[in-house]
Amino acid sequence: MKWWNRPPRPAPPRATARHGRHGRAGRSSIVRPPLPPVDTRYERFDVAVGSAAEYLRSAWPELRDVSFEIAGLPVEPSEDGIPRWRIDRTARRIILFRIPVERLSRVHGAIGLARADDYHRRIVVEGAVFRAAADYLDRDPWDLAPDRYRWY
Numbered sequence: 001m002k003w004w005n006r007p008p009r010p011a012p013p014r015a016t017a018r019h020g021r022h023g024r025a026g027r028s029s030i031v032r033p034p035l036p037p038v039d040t041r042y043e044r045f046d047v048a049v050g051s052a053a054e055y056l057r058s059a060w061p062e063l064r065d066v067s068f069e070i071a072g073l074p075v076e077p078s079e080d081g082i083p084r085w086r087i088d089r090t091a092r093r094i095i096l097f098r099i100p101v102e103r104l105s106r107v108h109g110a111i112g113l114a115r116a117d118d119y120h121r122r123i124v125v126e127g128a129v130f131r132a133a134a135d136y137l138d139r140d141p142w143d144l145a146p147d148r149y150r151w152y
Contacts, residue, residue: 045098046070048122052129056144062137068129069095085132094132101128 053068074083074097082104086095105124127141134141 041102042070042098044118044122045102045125048125049096049129052126053133056129056133059145060133060137063133066092066094066133066136069093071095071097073097073099084128085135087132087136089136094136096128096132101125 049068049070053063057063057066074086077083082097082100084097084101084105086097087093088095101124102121105128130141130144134144137144
């Protein structure tokens with residue numbers, strides 16, 4: 001049978017909704033799927049300092065105008081060793097040094113075993129903020145938030 005004598009072919013089945021024009025599968029989007037936000041040590045340190053500072057500012061009126069700042073390393077070491085923070089009462093500033101706080105502070109769990117997860121690192125940073133604020137106010141760090149760490 002010659003091609004001109006053949007009966008017409010039935011139409012191909014319609015493409016389903018999962019196929020695009022011309023029967024092909026849909027193409028991928030131009031933009032990649034959303035990636036998780038960049039989470040650096042500096043950003044985690046900044047968030048921990050900021051949340052502890054906001055808590056202290058809300059609890060103590062003397063700290064409302066104090067700026068909590070972050071620096072990498074102290075410029076000059078003190079006689080007592082490497083400082084974790086510097087207090088400037090005339091400029092109303094507390095400067096926390098990120099690298100000494102993160103690397104030289106000891107991270108301990110509740111039973112004395114060394115732990116290095118994000119939760120315990122955050123407690124170390126918050127503890128440094130509380131100790132620096134207590135140094136600024138000439139108080140004991142435990143007096144700043146007696147109810148916050150009651151479970152210790």
